[in-house]
Amino acid sequence: MKRAVSYNDVAAFVSMPLSSNDTEEDSTSSEEESESKSFPMKKLAIVMVGLPARGKTHIARYIARYLNWVGRTTRVFNVGNYRREILGASQPAQFFDPNNQEGRRARWELAIKCLDDLILWLKHQHGQVGIYDATNSTKERRKYVKERLETESIRVLFLESICEDKSIIEHNIMETKLRMPDYQNMDPERAVEDFQARIANYERANETIDDDEMVSYIKIINVGRTIMLHQLTGYLQGKLVSYLMNMHTLSRSIYLTRHGESEYNVEERLGGDPDLTEKGKRFAVKLAQYIHEEFTGQGKELPLIWTSQLRRSRHTVQFIPTHNVCWRALNEINAGVCEGKTLEEVKQQYPKLYEARLKDKLHFRYPGGESYVDVIQRLEPVMLEVERMREPILIVSHNAVIRAIYGFLIGKRQDECPNLEVPLHVVIKLTPRAYGCEETRIELNVEEDNETVDGSHLDSKLSTRSTKPPKQVFF
Incomplete structure (x- = not known):
């Protein structure tokens, strides 16, 4: 399968092995010195963007797995896990309706709690890369997240997963309804119906990332068939692109x-x-x-x-x-x-x-x-x-x-x-x-x-x- 890649203002696109020194907090590599002038703590937050059933969590976990393995201390902060732990897993589709004010307020508070913990981990617990796994599907939400992170001297990279292939979406829904904690004890047909209603609620308010948001971003379309890059800077972001161009979410042994x-x-x-x-x-x-x-x-x-x-x-x-x-x-x-x-x-x-x-x-x-x-x-x-x-x-x-x-x-x-x-x-x-x-x-x-x-x-x-x-x- 061929992959179409769109390069837009790409400042770095490299794939190099990390030396043992690169695993240390006080690394002085020239790549990191140049990218850390305005972000002295050399921390990176990857902010996931996209509708449910687009493979965001799968991609986030794969990125964390890869970065931890090459020596970058990485952790995924999933807003859905906060919702399940605090409010319980069995939230109906109506909870995600953008017109449901009570649900909207609860989801906002959970998102802020998750973001607070990500910042705490990056700044005070020796984390290097934090992955903020949530839909982040509106410009307003992304603007808040970006400003909050940059105020803490944390570099921000948005990673949006867009899927227009219905067969891929259907496959992801089937994987989700069988394995997602929200639907473990639910009849499969009912689980699929509820999850599709949840997706429809998110679609009503969804806004894809635009260049006028002035952010660095990677867009993965149809699980990697097309990858779009915008204003990427730095060694680590280049390594991520190299990895993302090879990964996929299809199952095999x-x-x-x-x-x-x-x-x-x-x-x-x-x-x-x-x-x-x-x-x-x-x-x-x-x-x-x-x-x-x-x-x-x-x-x-x-x-x-x-x-x-x-x-x-x-x-x-x-x-x-x-x-x-x-x-x-x-x-x-x-x-x-x-x-x-x-x-x-x-x-x-x-x-x-x-x-x-x-x-x-x-x-x-x-x-x-x-x-x-x-x-x-x-x-x-x-x-x-x-x-x-x-x-x-x-x-x-x-x-x-x-x-x-x-x-x-x-x-x-x-x-x-x-x-x-x-x-x-x-x-x-x-x-x-x-x-x-x-x-x-x-x-x-x-x-x-x-x-x-x-x-x-x-x-x-x-x-x-x-x-x-x-x-x-x-x-």
């Missing part, structure tokens, strides 16, 4: 797993390029069986497969007869001078390094090697490609890499990634949704049995198209 057990896993050694053990080879067979049941057995095409360029990762998918893209970016964290050593050997030979790693696993960089921050930086282009894809994908990689990818998909902060639990011989199936990510873990039994480890008995089961070994393409 992403499968993650580490390679099968390797010789170094048994010896508890770091890095290297060892081959699989017998148990690791059995996992390769079991993984092929699982993929057969999940896809070919249900009449679906096999998923795209990505692995690292290392043998233990490539050999784990050797029995799945489909193309395999081997990414250098998916290689395990480079342990530098510690490659091939056990942690006990590192402790004995490099005690200061061992202690430094224990104190700060995220930023610790092996001499001549990498840190977790380095791994996340090199994975950023890979994850943008994952965001762009609309088909299922199986990613087979290594402990540090799968931790980083898994952390991105479930919305973890960068500092949480190094300690996420990703055991061997477990497939993690993730299905992103508007209000979170559905997760299923499938543990594959690799204990000895009567099955061979050469995969020969799988040829007729896995694919009717080919019994040839999978083709591997290095990238």
Whole structure:
């Protein structure tokens, strides 16, 4: 699908990895120095705009997930959550009628409370990017929000989601009525009817953003088919554009797993390029069986497969007869001078390094090697490609890499990634949704049995198209 992009007074449009220093509050990068002259606190508020069922909350959560992962402390402040917590979730469509004075006053007070908390978090609780998730569908409301934030020295970017495609709206309504907290205990047909009435009430007062409002804005039309940019300034806003041009809100499953057990896993050694053990080879067979049941057995095409360029990762998918893209970016964290050593050997030979790693696993960089921050930086282009894809994908990689990818998909902060639990011989199936990510873990039994480890008995089961070994393409 092609995307039309309109550039209007765009001052920055770049996509660069953040260095570890960029995660600190006192960052002195030239990009941020130039953009912070009139906003010395270097804080950004992203103000969502748009009617219900246009994907605003989905987009807001995705942006927060991305920015937290690249090291920008980000939080979504959703006015709807304030309404549900203070007034209760079961508010009828009439509550949102612009002529309902009592409802209008209550919604205004909730919006102000939410905005107050966003400002407090940005100014006094070390937040860097706050996302104000509400309809903000009138010029009057946007003017108030902009002036209030800029008075607090917070830069403002409006992000409007416009949808003219009825099929997308209907899909979003179905997702909402099944998953939105407002309709959890309501009959589905009644929920759809009430939500459509709520949308109609908002439509009566809706005003799209115009250039005469003198604001920086991004307009996403039909979930990214067209993107319009106006008066963007600064490094971070440029990164957001790069991300938004790749994301979408369509649902599909992403499968993650580490390679099968390797010789170094048994010896508890770091890095290297060892081959699989017998148990690791059995996992390769079991993984092929699982993929057969999940896809070919249900009449679906096999998923795209990505692995690292290392043998233990490539050999784990050797029995799945489909193309395999081997990414250098998916290689395990480079342990530098510690490659091939056990942690006990590192402790004995490099005690200061061992202690430094224990104190700060995220930023610790092996001499001549990498840190977790380095791994996340090199994975950023890979994850943008994952965001762009609309088909299922199986990613087979290594402990540090799968931790980083898994952390991105479930919305973890960068500092949480190094300690996420990703055991061997477990497939993690993730299905992103508007209000979170559905997760299923499938543990594959690799204990000895009567099955061979050469995969020969799988040829007729896995694919009717080919019994040839999978083709591997290095990238």
